[in-house]
Amino acid sequence: MATRLPGTDVVVIGLGAAGGVGVLPLAQAGLDVVGLEAGSRLTAKDFAPDEIRNNLRDWPFAVQKAMQEIPTLRRNRSQQAVQSSGQPMMNGVGGTSLHYWGQSWRLNPWDFKVVSETTRRYGASRLPDGSTVEDWAFGYEELEPYYDRIEHEIGVSGQAGNVNGEIDHRGNTFEGQRNRGYPMPPLRWTGFLEKMGDAARSLNWKPFPGPASINSEFYQGRSSCQYHGYCNKGGCHVDAKNSTAVTTIPQAEETGRLKVVTHAHATQIDVDDEGRVTGVTYLRDGEEFFQPAEVVLLASYTYENVRLLLLSQSRPFPIGLSNNHAQVGRHYLSHHQGAGVSALFPFDLNAWYGLPAQGVAVDDWADDNFDHGDLDFIGGGNLWVFSDRRPIQAAGMNTFGRAPAWGTAWKKFLRENSDRSVGSYIQKTTLPYETNYLDLDPVVTDPFGVPVIRITAEYKENELALADFMQKKMEQWFRKAGAVEVVRSGLGGQMGVSTHAYGGTRMGDNPETNVVNRYGFSHEVPNLGVLGSSVMGTSGARNPTLTAQALAWRTADHLVENWSTIAK
Amino acid sequence: MAEDRPKKISRRTLLRSAGVAGAAAAAGSVGLSASPEALTAPLPEQSSAAALPPVAYEHLTAEEAELLEAIADHLIPADEYGPGAMEARAVAYIDRALGGALSDSHDAYRSGLAAFDRYCRASRGGPFLGLSNRDQVSALIDVEIGSATGAATGFAGSSAVFFSMVRSHVLQGTFGDPYYGGNANFVGWDLLGYPGVRTRVSNADQRRLEAGELEPNHRSAYDWDTFNKASARSARTEAKHGD
Numbered sequence: 001m002a003t004r005l006p007g008t009d010v011v012v013i014g015l016g017a018a019g020g021v022g023v024l025p026l027a028q029a030g031l032d033v034v035g036l037e038a039g040s041r042l043t044a045k046d047f048a049p050d051e052i053r054n055n056l057r058d059w060p061f062a063v064q065k066a067m068q069e070i071p072t073l074r075r076n077r078s079q080q081a082v083q084s085s086g087q088p089m090m091n092g093v094g095g096t097s098l099h100y101w102g103q104s105w106r107l108n109p110w111d112f113k114v115v116s117e118t119t120r121r122y123g124a125s126r127l128p129d130g131s132t133v134e135d136w137a138f139g140y141e142e143l144e145p146y147y148d149r150i151e152h153e154i155g156v157s158g159q160a161g162n163v164n165g166e167i168d169h170r171g172n173t174f175e176g177q178r179n180r181g182y183p184m185p186p187l188r189w190t191g192f193l194e195k196m197g198d199a200a201r202s203l204n205w206k207p208f209p210g211p212a213s214i215n216s217e218f219y220q221g222r223s224s225c226q227y228h229g230y231c232n233k234g235g236c237h238v239d240a241k242n243s244t245a246v247t248t249i250p251q252a253e254e255t256g257r258l259k260v261v262t263h264a265h266a267t268q269i270d271v272d273d274e275g276r277v278t279g280v281t282y283l284r285d286g287e288e289f290f291q292p293a294e295v296v297l298l299a300s301y302t303y304e305n306v307r308l309l310l311l312s313q314s315r316p317f318p319i320g321l322s323n324n325h326a327q328v329g330r331h332y333l334s335h336h337q338g339a340g341v342s343a344l345f346p347f348d349l350n351a352w353y354g355l356p357a358q359g360v361a362v363d364d365w366a367d368d369n370f371d372h373g374d375l376d377f378i379g380g381g382n383l384w385v386f387s388d389r390r391p392i393q394a395a396g397m398n399t400f401g402r403a404p405a406w407g408t409a410w411k412k413f414l415r416e417n418s419d420r421s422v423g424s425y426i427q428k429t430t431l432p433y434e435t436n437y438l439d440l441d442p443v444v445t446d447p448f449g450v451p452v453i454r455i456t457a458e459y460k461e462n463e464l465a466l467a468d469f470m471q472k473k474m475e476q477w478f479r480k481a482g483a484v485e486v487v488r489s490g491l492g493g494q495m496g497v498s499t500h501a502y503g504g505t506r507m508g509d510n511p512e513t514n515v516v517n518r519y520g521f522s523h524e525v526p527n528l529g530v531l532g533s534s535v536m537g538t539s540g541a542r543n544p545t546l547t548a549q550a551l552a553w554r555t556a557d558h559l560v561e562n563w564s565t566i567a568k
Numbered sequence: 569m570a571e572d573r574p575k576k577i578s579r580r581t582l583l584r585s586a587g588v589a590g591a592a593a594a595a596g597s598v599g600l601s602a603s604p605e606a607l608t609a610p611l612p613e614q615s616s617a618a619a620l621p622p623v624a625y626e627h628l629t630a631e632e633a634e635l636l637e638a639i640a641d642h643l644i645p646a647d648e649y650g651p652g653a654m655e656a657r658a659v660a661y662i663d664r665a666l667g668g669a670l671s672d673s674h675d676a677y678r679s680g681l682a683a684f685d686r687y688c689r690a691s692r693g694g695p696f697l698g699l700s701n702r703d704q705v706s707a708l709i710d711v712e713i714g715s716a717t718g719a720a721t722g723f724a725g726s727s728a729v730f731f732s733m734v735r736s737h738v739l740q741g742t743f744g745d746p747y748y749g750g751n752a753n754f755v756g757w758d759l760l761g762y763p764g765v766r767t768r769v770s771n772a773d774q775r776r777l778e779a780g781e782l783e784p785n786h787r788s789a790y791d792w793d794t795f796n797k798a799s800a801r802s803a804r805t806e807a808k809h810g811d
Contacts, residue, residue: 048795049765052744057669188771191778227769237767350778352762353769391762395743406643415649418760
């Protein structure tokens with residue numbers, strides 16, 4: 001029998017990138033908030049520059065809850081799903097924002113209007129068969145103030161390209177119009193990144209430094225980035241990475257309104273007979289607790305959000321909470337970030353001390369920034385070349401067919417080339433499809449006998465054609481910069497477990513095709529909100545976190561402004 | 569190609585130049601596997617290993633350790649390009665990890681090393697350590713490309729899986745932080761030209777790096793006592809909430 005705890009105004013499930021943002025406007029408005037977090041608190045002391053621990057042994061982020069419920073995978077319904085070998089997300093106060101790359105992009109305005117803009121420019125027949133993509137319920141302009149808010153609250157460094165219509169060619173000239181620039185200048189470039197920038201310009205492309213939630217200078221009492229080279233899957237040893245653990249969560253705690261409960265493993269969202277949520281049941285050190293609340297905000301990441309809704313079955317919601325329209329788990333997609341291109345240069349790149357958010361971007365081939373009239377796909381990709389090299393990773397480098405994988409000939413190659421190869425990160429528009437979805441696995445369970453999420457999803461023709469197009473552009477760029485070898489990886493197939501997982505609780509005005517409304521609250525359960533990229537219906541060509549955070553702030557604002565009608 | 573490279577005066581470049589000159593005889597074989605022809609030259613004396621006390625293995629048997637050391641020595645030999653896996657104590661790294669984070673791989677080592685031994689006897693007429701250098705290399709290539717797979721050899725799965733595991737762990741033991749027992753005297757990082765773990769790299773440091781003037785500092789992450797030590801346990805295997 002669960003121990004019933006004293007009630008609170010709002011319980012937030014998951015204190016990661018989204019939940020960790022959502023708690024701040026609530027606490028600042030004077031609402032009492034309980035934050036349930038499956039992981040523990042980590043600090044700068046836990047973030048040693050240690051490649052073996054961070055990148056090979058998955059510590060500290062391989063904490064138990066996420067690792068115990070790794071999703072299963074299959075491309076389509078005819079296959080048997082098998083459990084993935086890993087799970088890239090992290091439990092902990094701050095969640096995956098503790099160790100993420102920190103790329104903090106706004107979506108392009110086109111990403112909010114894929115259906116109407118594609119129809120207007122090319123005709124409705126250009127929307128891929130089987131795609132369930134919809135326009136968002138609102139445009140970029142609606143989210144702009146929240147993007148701005150997050151950029152300044154948590155701290156984002158970057159170079160604006162369009163402030164109130166004034167184009168600045170040092171920044172991304174394709175970006176949506178912004179009200180003001182970034183609060184910090186961009187992270188520095190290395191000599192090699194400058195060279196890539198020059199090569200892009202000589203192709204008549206428009207290179208620019210990408211935005212990062214990483215301090216390029218002292219900001220809000222925290223250090224600037226020290227470029228030590230262990231940022232990828234590593235937390236920051238000087239708190240220069242603006243995770244919610246060092247920004248919005250401590251700010252919310254300072255109000256005295258946020259109570260953080262670590263090691264809390266939510267098992268069910270409870271409802272009354274009228275179908276309103278009443279609170280959350282969770283396990284902590286083997287004991288079961290019930291936390292009553294007026295409003296529940298589910299912020300545990302896409303896979304866990306869908307899983308907890310599907311597991312929370314009741315008389316009013318027999319196939320899962322907020323699922324009477326059978327939309328929970330639908331419209332799932334994971335960003336196509338694969339199909340990479342790597343290159344070998346005849347000179348050292350000096351990439352030992354850098355970070356994945358330190359790089360040069362090209363958006364000429366992203367979104368609808370170019371004419372697709374004669375192409376066989378819609379959307380595009382962001383080209384990103386960055387600094388990220390650690391010793392074991394370097395020793396395992398591709399030898400580009402120039403050397404064997406071991407022995408003296410390999411050693412000779414490695415001595416010469418350990419600092420001469422570079423990959424690229426090409427995020428591509430990925431659409432939702434009828435046949436790509438999440439549900440509960442019928443066989444595989446966590447150690448408590450509870451089903452894990454099953455991912456049934458694959459990239460379709462649009463994504464594969466786009467991937468091929470982007471690889472050619474990337475190769476052209478590398479060659480222009482002097483690469484002597486360029487290797488492309490495969491175009492992609494099955495969607496794996498991803499840090500960029502979207503959908504499953506999609507946001508939109510139509511309750512027949514969306515789980516939450518334009519403010520992030522359930523169409524079926526008035527006092528249940530959902531935070532995170534699971535509400536996003538399109539991916540754009542760039543990392544989801546800033547958009548998920550802007551949406552989280554907006555949902556929390558909406559709750560504050562409409563407390564009496566939502567909480568009753 | 570040499571004129572495209574920045575002029576450098578670091579020790580790394582001096583070693584590299586020596587390496588390039590000395591490598592003229594070593595044919596640059598192309599393909600996935602090491603070519604026996606390139607590897608038949610006798611190994612130079614492993615003088616730097618003498619400075620270290622012998623390794624007391626805890627998880628590998630003496631026979632397993634001896635065989636694994638011989639394999640590691642082929643993967644990353646000491647040669648004109650510098651010390652190799654033996655000098656780095658890569659097998660000591662693996663042995664220690666088999667008691668902790670790599671404990672799930674212990675059975676794969678036991679059965680894989682035994683299978684490799686059987687394969688050498690069956691296909692080359694004797695134990696690996698008794699074979700000529702040429703036969704040792706060709707036997708390893710068989711394992712690498714998966715052609716040692718089959719009921720007769722005793723490899724449970726593809727021999728390529730075993731080879732890939734051993735190679736990745738030897739790389740970890742040679743190029744990982746010395747805190748974990750390998751990369752002794754930072755020989756792996758020197759081989760790569762990695763100037764070492766630093767907690768602060770200023771713009772001036774980066775410029776020094778690009779000018780070839782940033783000297784290796786030979787420090788482990790845990791030489792900074794501000795960091796909590798890494799745990800040896802494997803987080804994935806414990807069925808407990810939180811933490």
